[in-house]
Amino acid sequence: MVRVYVESYGCTRNRADGEIMEAILLSSGYELAETPESADYVVVNTCAVKDPTEKKMAKRIRELIDSGKKVIATGCLVHVNPEAIDPRVSGMLGVKSIDRIAEAISVAERGGKLVSVENWRERNIDKLELPRLWKSGVAFVVPIGEGCLNACTYCATRFARGVLKSYRPEFVLKWVREALARGYREIILSSEDTGCYGFDIGTNLAKLLDEITAIEGDFRIRVGMMNPNHAIKILDELIEAYQSEKVYKFLHLPVQSGDNEILRRMGRNYTVEEFEEIVREFRRKIPGLNLTTDVIVGFPGETEEAFxxxxxxxxxxxxxxxxxxxxxxxxxxxxxxWKQLPGWLIKERSRKLHRLRLAIAYEINLSYVGREVEVLVHGEGKKGGIEGRTFNYKEIILNRGEKGEITEARITAASSTYLRGSLLRSLQRS
Structure with a gap:
């Protein structure tokens, strides 16, 4: 029997695509390998968000082929820069063609090479209608759409994912209910931009959250990244939806630059003032908000003043x-x-901002020490101990805890990237 290993990189959206391909392979009679070393074929589900990431993907594919593995390349790099992919691959599938993964391996087994890189206009499939591999875990990724409504001047991901296609709410709810029935306790809503969910089908993210939180059970929802220009359109109802105890008090709102001229050049379609308005309103009405943002340094035209x-x-x-x-x-x-900034200057600005963000994060996390917080236990952590997520999705390492339980813990220590705590009591609710 042909054994296949699926190796996914990048965002949670890509992780869900990987699990869809695994389910298709299993239903088509292939065996899933536990490691790349034990596989006949390795599916490298690529990311292409940055140049260093692209180089990492290309290197990984070469290494696998050089080691004697047959490789099927999938994901964003297939669209963004196929020339970076080793021509010795046994097949290439774009993000809209992942349902053809079993076919690609079948073709390769017969000595052929399937290349299917249709764009969103040619093949606009609804991935929530495809099968999904169920794994044991606490968190389950539910894609709510693909593509976006922005046209950022620096982004190549949109070449792969295309214009927004929101998945119908009934399919999203079906997957959430199924995940909860199988024992998952955390639902991760994923998309290139959750903020514009539903704009193409007459609904929005806030309404979707209301429908999900109405489902019975004690579970948590983590909302993925949303762009400010869309979030501000539904700000009041979005904040109201966030007030449910089932929604993590976590907001991933990328600003990318604190300079309005750079934002204009980036094609971001909002101002610094609008970004600050969203943050101000969320913090005013959502106590303990955990704010994550993204910043790009060294964008073409970024002056010292802009930085x-x-x-x-x-x-x-x-x-x-x-x-x-x-x-x-x-x-x-x-x-x-456009004219690019010198690498040394970009590196210098990046280091300065990195030092600042670590200092701020440490001060914020230090303020949690001594507090008692709600935690969803995820299981054994990479840093040792038991990993969990607080009510606002901060990472915490506990001294003990049962995977999947909701507990109360006291924060005992903090670093700039995570908290440490001691479990106090279980808060299990039906």
């Missing part, structure tokens, strides 16, 4: 976490044609 505007915004807003990215040119994007 300092970003630094000052970070000092004002004081996010719990900042994902700092060094700008890297992506093929086919508008920004790739």
């Amino acid at each position: 300092e505007n970003t630094v000052e915004l970070v000092k004002r807003i004081r996010p719990d976490k900042i994902n700092v990215s060094r700008y890297s040119r992506r093929p086919g994007t508008i920004a790739a044609r």
